[in-house]
Amino acid sequence: KQEVTQIPAALSVPEGENLVLNCSFTDSAIYNLQWFRQDPGKGLTSLLLIQSSQREQTSGRLNASLDKSSGRSTLYIAASQPGDSATYLCAVTRDSNYQLIWGAGTKLIIKP
Amino acid sequence: KAGVTQTPRYLIKTRGQQVTLSCSPISGHRSVSWYQQTPGQGLQFLFEYFSETQRNKGNFPGRFSGRQFSNSRSEMNVSTLELGDSALYLCASSSSQDRDNEQFFGPGTRLTVL
Numbered sequence: 001k002q003e004v005t006q007i008p009a010a011l012s013v014p015e016g017e018n019l020v021l022n023c024s025f026t027d028s029a030i031y032n033l034q035w036f037r038q039d040p041g042k043g044l045t046s047l048l049l050i051q052s053s054q055r056e057q058t059s060g061r062l063n064a065s066l067d068k069s070s071g072r073s074t075l076y077i078a079a080s081q082p083g084d085s086a087t088y089l090c091a092v093t094r095d096s097n098y099q100l101i102w103g104a105g106t107k108l109i110i111k112p
Numbered sequence: 113k114a115g116v117t118q119t120p121r122y123l124i125k126t127r128g129q130q131v132t133l134s135c136s137p138i139s140g141h142r143s144v145s146w147y148q149q150t151p152g153q154g155l156q157f158l159f160e161y162f163s164e165t166q167r168n169k170g171n172f173p174g175r176f177s178g179r180q181f182s183n184s185r186s187e188m189n190v191s192t193l194e195l196g197d198s199a200l201y202l203c204a205s206s207s208s209q210d211r212d213n214e215q216f217f218g219p220g221t222r223l224t225v226l
Contacts, residue, residue: 100215
């Protein structure tokens with residue numbers, strides 16, 4: 001059974017720092033991995049999607065990496081800003097199945 | 113291009129009632145998935161519909177059901193509501209022609225059961 005873990009559960013850093021969020025999964029047979037952002041009481045915004053055959057994806061100040069063999073993904077945020085404060089969730093799909101299996105999220109606070 | 117829309121945004125019901133939630137996917141998307149989000153359990157998959165057929169189902173009781181119409185709009189129904197059904201219900205759409213299977217989410221419907 002696939003399990004997704006995100007550590008830490010919460011993180012508070014000063015503005016301007018570079019930071020890394022971690023996501024691990026127990027079964028390496030994934031189709032893809034997605035990183036999402038959720039603002040309080042709101043829906044989910046897709047940030048980056050990495051196919052199982054890829055190693056990383058970049059969008060602006062965000063970079064996500066994937067190491068399938070070790071069951072790990074990281075989300076790197078460069079030059080953090082207060083507007084980056086949100087909960088970040090990672091999720092994996094098994095094969096081409098659309099079912100997303102979720103981590104519990106990391107609540108990120110960027111202090112001005 | 114309009115995003116995923118969900119109606120209503122907020123609902124308050126009492127135990128024993130039933131509720132229907134609606135989701136309109138991004139134009140051209142034929143897959144719609146539903147998720148429940150609670151503080152205790154996090155995000156959990158309910159079911160996925162494609163071309164009016166349920167393709168995949170999570171581990172929820174039969175009180176949770178859904179359907180999809182020919183225009184890809186989907187509805188989710190919960191009967192005999194329980195206090196534990198209070199949650200944010202999210203739907204996501206995906207293009208069957210997108211190899212990435214990237215899912216795009218709506219704003220959610222917040223259901224409160226009293």
